[in-house]
Amino acid sequence: MAQMLTQTLKTEAINTQIGGKIAPARPVSDQFGAIAGHAGLVATEFSYRKDEEIYGEDEPAEYVYQVVSGAVRSYKLLSDGRRQIGAFHLPGDVFGLEPGQTHRLAAEAIIATSVRLVERASLERVAGTDVQVARKLWAMTAGELRHAEDHMLLLGRKTAMERVATFLLEMDRRLAVANMMALPMCRRDIGDYLGLTLETVSRALSQLHAKGILGFSGARQIVLRNRQHLHNLDA
Amino acid sequence: MAQMLTQTLKTEAINTQIGGKIAPARPVSDQFGAIAGHAGLVATEFSYRKDEEIYGEDEPAEYVYQVVSGAVRSYKLLSDGRRQIGAFHLPGDVFGLEPGQTHRLAAEAIIATSVRLVERASLERVAGTDVQVARKLWAMTAGELRHAEDHMLLLGRKTAMERVATFLLEMDRRLAVANMMALPMCRRDIGDYLGLTLETVSRALSQLHAKGILGFSGARQIVLRNRQHLHNLDA
DNA sequence: CGTCCATTTGAGGTGGATCAACCCTAGTGG
DNA sequence: CCACTAGGGTTGATCCACCTCAAATGGACG
Incomplete structure (x- = not known):
């Protein structure tokens, strides 16, 4: 967080800011608002470049962070570089919340990303002092x-095809606008999320495309044409 | 829980009981005690037979449950019967804790098991009313x-061998007594925990045995003879 | 001491990994 | 405005770690 000082930094009392739009692509219960509607809590805005470590x-x-715009990956590494992405964080999502002293996973911006953050x-x-807030933190974890x-x-x-089907339905639910989803992450990220190689992900998507179950407009712009079929694959 | 009425059932004020021994195989911070040292909280003892659903x-x-003796598996199933065990619960462990309305995984006794339980x-x-308790619940989740x-x-x-090595170190840490661990679960349970088949688990154990890294006295009584080697395998 | 299930071991098959081109497209600079 | 380039994506060929199927062995318990 040292480089934070070298970048644009905007601080304000959170209760003058929370409750306004936070730019999720779809209606989202504002989890940050629910925990932060309290005098004395200060939220700061901050931005990260593509692939920058958070x-x-x-x-x-x-x-503790909330994605305002962009996307974040949380992951663990093995000593030889094998990576498991545990979650993708999209606009509206809170991440980095820990009752313990340290982060269990690393976090990086997938694309240019801005976040709101408060001190843990x-x-x-x-x-x-506020059980409602305590309850909300528990519920988020x-x-x-x-x-x-x-x-x-x-x-x-799950098999490779089942994993990809599950992934598509998750992303469709979380970030589709007008029936179209714009994936922020590359094939390698998807593979590292699903425990597959990027080639296997690509092959599964091609197969679904060939069957007419999804449509592409650019490798990362996907339209689901047959959700039911995906639900069946998803087992 | 209907069959509960047909079995031995013992109820008592928890603060007359908690704080005493709860029979974990090793010193364990009594998580139940920390959350339950309160007037009005009632703990009930209950027992399950091998393979009985909880x-x-x-x-x-x-x-919400705490294992007193025995062992429990928490798992999810796919429609065709494929199973993923998410966790094993051993004496002292709390399980079934949910801030939501429903259990996310099923739970079964692996062997004859007795638990202490309180109403959610x-x-x-x-x-x-008590933030300390709220904090503790959050920390457990x-x-x-x-x-x-x-x-x-x-x-x-992880590879099959790395998974088995990780499993052995986890079980060694959690249930070894006098350098020996008595596994309550069968090879199939281990496989369903590690995302492997029971045959692959058995082969990995045989290989470790052949290399002298572990010793058997019966298929489920294991002594680790070289933890460092396992830590290396564990990547 | 026999039965039954758990475990081990063997033989062979396969889904996904690996290795290797090739292609597409967005961004860059001329 | 277009040629060039680089990184991301696709596709193909081959390999191998683990799965599947099968049989033998072992151990716990009546």
């Missing part, structure tokens, strides 16, 4: 756990 | 999330 694995968890310490302070549990099933037991 | 996937989350509703009630994140890396990116 925090590293096992780094002290100083801030101040959030903890508020949670220490539980939401992440639910996603992780679903993803373990995918990684441990 | 709750099903998507069933209402009526109780009463726990929530206490959490609604975050602990499960951490495990799930580590396990995603294993399922998505």
Whole structure:
């Protein structure tokens, strides 16, 4: 976070800002608003360039983040460079929330991304006096756990085609606008999320394209033409 | 939980019981005690036979459980029967804790198991007035999330041998007594936990045995003779 | 001591990985 | 405005780690 000082930085009392638009592509319950509608909580805006690190694995968890625009990947690495992406964070999503002292995964901007952030310490302070806030933090962590549990099933037991079908339905749900989704991430990111190689992801997408189940307009602009078929593949 | 009425059932005020021994094989911070040292919270003891279901996937989350003795598997199924075990719960562990209305995974006793349980509703009630309890619940869910994140890396990116090595080190840490671990689960359970077949698990164990890295005294009694080697394999 | 299930071991098949071109397109500079 | 380039994406050929199917072995328990 050292380079933060060298970049544009905007700080303001959160309760003058939260409640306004935060630019998600679709209606999203504003999780940050729910936890941050409190005097004394200060939110800061910050931006990252494509592929810039937001925090590293096992780094002290100083801030909690919300994506305003762009996209973020959270991941773990093995010593030889193998990577597992645990989650993609899209506009509206909160990430980096930890009750412990350190981040369990690293986080990087996938594309140019701006975030809102608050100090973990101040959030903890508020949670220490307001049970509603404490409850909300618990619920957010539980939401992440639910996603992780679903993803373990995918990684441990689904075939390549089932994984890709599940991925497409997830992204369709989370970022499709007017029936079209604009994926921010490359094939390698998708592979590292699904426990596959980028070639296998590409082949699965080509197969779905050949069957007319999806349409492309550019490799990252996808229209789902047959969600039911994908749901069936998804097992 | 209907069959509960047909079995031995013992209820008592939790603060007369918690704080005493709960029979974990090793010193464990008593998570249940920390959340339950409150007037009005009632803990019930209950037992399950080998392979008995404790709750099903998507069933209402009526109780929160702590293993007193025995072992439990939490898992998800695909429609065709493929199974992913998300976690094993051993003496001292809390499981079935959900801020939502339903259980995200099913739970079964692996062997004869006894648990202590409290109503989720009463726990929530206490959490609604006591921030310390609320904080503890959050921390427990975050602990499960951490495990799930580590396990995603294993399922998505580790080789069969690395998975088995990681499993052995985890079980050694959690249930070894006098340098020996008595695994409660069969090879199929291990495979469904690691995203492998039971045959692949068996072959990996045989290989480690042949190299002298572990010793057997019966298929489920294992002694680790070279933890460093396992840590290296674990990548 | 026999039965039954868990485990091991073997033989062979295969889904996805790896290695290798090639292609497409967005961005760059002339 | 277009040629050039680089990085991302696709496709093909081959390989191999793990799965599947099958059989033998072992151990726990009546």
